[in-house]
Amino acid sequence: MKKDLHSSRKRVITIVFIVIWAAFVVRLFSIQVLNDKYKKSSATISIRQEIIIPSRGTILDRNGVVLVQNQKSYDLMAIPVEIKPFDTLMLCNILGIEPSVLSEMLRQAGSDPYRKVNPLLIEKQMLPERVSMLQEVLFRFPGFTIQERAIRNYPGGMAAHTLGYIGEVDLKKTLEDSYYISGDYIGISGIEKSYEEVLRGSKGVKKLLKDKFNRNQGPYLGGREDVEAISGKDLYLTLDARLQEYGEMLMQNKIGSIVAIEPSTGEILALVTSPTYDPNLLSGRTRAQNYQNLLEDRNKPLMNRALQAQYPPGSTFKIVNALIGQEMGILNPGTKYGCSAGFHMGSLTVGCHNHPSPLNLTQSIQHSCNAYYCWAQRDMLEKSGYPTIKAAYDVWRKHALSLGLGLRFDNDLPYGYKGNIPSSDYYDKLHGKGRWKALTVISISIGQGEVLTTPVQLANLAALVSNRGYYITPHMVRAIGSADSLNKPMMKRHQTSIHPQYFEPVIQGMRDVVLAGTARNAAIEGFAVCGKTGTAQNPHGPNHSLFIAFAPMENPKIAIAVIVENSGYGATWAAPIASLMMEKYLNGEVKRPDVETRMKNCNLMRP
Amino acid sequence: MEKRISRGKGLFYNIDWTMVLLWLALVVAGWLNIYSSGNKEGVSEILDFSHRYGKQLLWIGFAVLLALLVLMVDPKVIPPLSFMIYLLTILLLVAVLVIGKEVNNSKSWFQIGGFALQPSEFAKMAISLALARAMSSLTFDIRSRNSQLLIIGIIGLPMALILMQPDMGSAIVLLSLVVMLYRFGMNQVLVATALFILLLALLSFIVSKIILAIILAFMAGIIIFFLRGKTKEIILVSSVAIIAIGFVFAVDFIYHKGLKPHQKQRIEVYVSNLKGVDKDIRDVGYNFYQSKVAIGSGGFFGKGYLQGTQTKMNFIPEQDTDFIFCTVGEEWGFLGSLVVISLYLLLIIRIINRAELQRSQYSKVYGYAVASIIFFHFMINVGMTIGLAPVIGIPLPFLSYGGSSLWAFTLLLFVFIRQDMHRLEVIG
C-alpha cells in the first residue's frame, strides 16, 4: 500500500460539492419562493395546438360534372368555463331554441371537469340569416364562438347510394385509428367511405403560444414543428351524370335498378337504384330525422338494390348455359332440341310458350325456349363424359363463376352481395351424397331454383358477352387527383373460361331477340341492339321484369341490366327502359318521347 | 484466500445500509415522478407496460436483480477483470458506431428487439474500473509522464468513440474524473488553470471583452508591481496575462465565426439567463425557460403530487428523462427539491467517506470515480433545469426514465458497495 500524500484534498472536494449544493439550494429558494415571476408565467404562457382540417376532395363524374362538393356551414360553440353571465333570452331568440334547453346543456357540460374546458357544440349548421345576426352581437356573449366547418353538398341530388355520405366519427373508430378525434367527419357509406383516405387528405397541426387570455403570442418554435394540412384529392367517377340522372328519372315510382357498364373498361356509367332519395337530406341540419324517415320507409330507399338485391336471373341465365353448353361440348350452333309446349320427363314438366320447334342454338335464345335449356342442362350433367353428375356439375359451376357470377367483385364499392351459384356440396347436403341427378337441379337451366344474381353481375354478364369472353371488374372511380391519373388497380382484366368463338351464336341470338324475338321494343334506330329478356319468379307478388342488353353489336359501347320489381313480363318494362338508357348514352338524346313519357309516368309502387 | 463472502454471514453481511437506502430513496422518488409526468388522464394501472411508468417499474425490478447479483460476486475477481471489462466496452463502443440504431442523428443505441441499450452509459463504470486498476499498480506515479499518458489514454479512447456517435453529453461527463484525479495527486496548478480558463470563457460572454482585457491587464499590473525585481516571475505573470487576454479574444472570434447560429443563440440564452434575463423563450430558450417556469411555479410546498400542470401539458420535452427534476420542483416544491438534492449530496459524501476508509487503493480510486461521476451528472442535470448550467442532455442518476441509465448507475454504485463490504482487505 502506497503512502497517501494527498488525503487533505478530500476536504477540498467535499467543500466544493457542498458549495455547489448550497448554490442550488439558494437558486431553488430564489426561483421557487422569493421570485413570483415564474408562478405568473406558468399561468400565462401555454401551447395550444390547432388542428387544421384539410378540405375534403370533390367528387366529379366522368365528364367533370360536380357530384359532391364542400359547402361552408357554421356551428355555435362555447367553452363553458369561459362563459360570463349573458342575456340568455336574446341568444336563444337568435338561435330559435328554448332557454331551458341551453341552460341545461351548459349545466351538464359545466359539471364535467373535462368537458367544461373544451369547446361544446351548442347549435350546429345554423341558418345563414341567424349566423349574420349572431355575428353582430357575438361580443356580448364571451365564451361563445362561431366555428366554420365544411359540410357536403350534392348539386345534382343524384346517385345517393353510390356517393354515400359523411358523418361524425364514432367512438370506436377514434379508438382504433388515432387519426380521428371526436367531432371529426368520416365517410360512412358509398364512395365517401371506400375512398375515405383519399378524400380526407391529411390534417395539419399548428402550435401556437397563447397567454392566459388566450391571445396569440406567435408560433411555437417559429413554426418549425407545424405540419401543413394536405387537401384531399378529387375523385373522377366512372358515372355519366346525365345518364345517371336520366335513369333515376325513368325509374321513379318503380322498385328496381339499372346498371350500365362500358364493356371495354368496366366503368360503371350508371348505377340506379329505386326508390332513391336526395343525398342532400343526409347532409343538412335535419339529417338525423331524415335518416330515421328513410330507415322506416317500407320500400327501403336506403338499400342499394344494384349491389345488394339478389334476384333469380330467369331467362337471362340461358345465355350462361348457351355458353357453358358449347364449352362443355354439348351444344354447337346446329344442336337442336324439340319443344312440345315445354319439357316433359317423368312426372316433371317445365312449361314453355308457343314457338316453332325444333330450335337450334341461336333460335333457342331468340325464342327463349325453356325446354331447350332443360335438355341442354341434362346433357351437360349426364353426357359430357364426367364420371359422376357431381363432377360434371362442378365443371359447369366453375365456368359459371368465371363469368363473374356467385362472387363479389373485388371493386371499390364498400358493399355488395355474392349472389348464388350453389355448390355441389350444397346439393349433397340437401339431397344426400350421390342422391341427386340432373333432373333434380334442372331449374337452374332457366335461372330459377337456387341461382341468384345481383343487377351489377347481370350487367357485367352483358358486358363480357359483348366483349366476346372477357370483362374488366366493374368499378366506380375512374381517376384520382386529376382526370388523367387513372385508377389502375381497378382495371383488372378477367378472361372467362369460355372460348371466344362460342359467343358468336349467342350474340346472334340476342340480336334476333330484338329484331324478331321477345324484345322488339328494345330496338334503337341506327344501332344494332342485342338483348335478352328474363322474368324472375317472385313468391311474394307479381314477377320481376329483367332485361340485359348491349349495343352496338360490333364494337359495343354500353352494356346494361335493368330490373323492375313486380312488373311482370321482362319485355314490358325492363326492355324499353334499357333501350331508352342506351339511346340516351349513344345518341345524347332520346327520339322516342312517347315511350319515354310512358316509362317515366308509370307507377308500379305498392300503394 | 478467504471464502467468507457467501458462507454463513449472509448476502448483506457488513453492507453499508446508508448507501443502499439512499439509492433506494432516489429510485423510488424517480419512479413516482415518472408516473406523475406520464399520467395525464388520472389514476391508471401501475403495471401498464404500454406506459413508461410501467416499463420503468420493470427496469427497476431488473436493477434490483442486478444489484443482488453484484452482491453475490466475489469482490476479488473484479480487479483482475478490470481491463477485460474495459476492452469489452471499447469493442461495444466501436460496434455501436457500426450497427447502432440512429436516433436524433446520433448512433448511441443498440436495438435488440423492443429493447434499446446505450453502451456509453456502461462505459463510465468500465473506465472507472480500468483507472482503479491502473492507479493501484505499484509502478503508477501520477507525476510520471508514462502514468499520465496511461490515464489520458484510458479516458481519451472511449471519449473519442463517444464523440464519434456523436454524444456530446456523455463525453463531457468523463471530464468529471478530473475530480478523482485531483484527489490522487493531479497537479493543482493544472486543475486551477483549467478552472481559470473555464471561468474566463464564461466571463468573456458576460462582460465585454475590452473591459475584461483591461481588468486582466490591470490585475497583472498590480501583481507585477509587487513583484518588482523578480524578472522571472514578472515574465511569467506577463505572459499569462497576455495569453489570457488573447484567449478572451479567441473565444470571441470562435463565437462569432466558428459557431452555427443556433449554437450561438443557445449560449446567448444561457448567458443572459445568468444575468437574470430570459431570452428567446418562444424559440431556442423555450425548454430552458419552461423548465424554470415549471420549477418556479412549484412554490414552497409544491402543487401536490400528480397536480402539476406545466409538466403534464407537454410544455417540456423529455419530461421524464433529462427534465425529470421539473416534475419534482413543480409538484413537490422547494421542500421536495431540497430533500432530493440533499439525498444526492448525502449519497456522494457517504461514498467519499467510505472510499477514504478503503484499505485497497483500487477500491479507493474506484469510489472516488463513482462519486465524481454521480456528482457531475447531478450538477449538470439539476443545474440545467434551474438555469445554472447550460442545456446538456444527460440523465439525472437513478431518477430519469430509462433502463440503460438506471442499470449503469446501479452497477456503478453497487460494485463499490460490494467492495466496501470488504474494505479492510486489500482486494485490488
Ligand SMILES: [Zn+2]
Ligand atoms: Zn320452348
